[in-house]
Amino acid sequence: MLYSKYKYPENWGEEEDGIYVKEFTERLNRAIKDAPEFVKKVMMPTALGKGESLPVSAFTRNGTMMTDTTKYYKRGIAVKVPVW
Helix, strand or coil: CCCCCCCCCCCHHHCCCCHHHHHHHHHHHHHCCCCCHHHHHHHHHHHCCCHHHCCHHHCCCCCCCCCCCCCCCCCCCCCCCCCC
């Protein structure tokens, strides 16, 4: 037989998020706690790769995004910075 059947654990769909996912979610929620509705409902889902689930009505009519939003979401920020 070329292929073998893989047996998944019975509780595979009930696994909790890992510690890093939980920490990220907590930091994200703290960062956007006082954010404008646009950031919470449009920018964050888009930045997290869930933009396709948003209705067209969530966006502005001319397709522009609110300015000054980088303070709510930053990617690739190092926890520690090396000193040369």
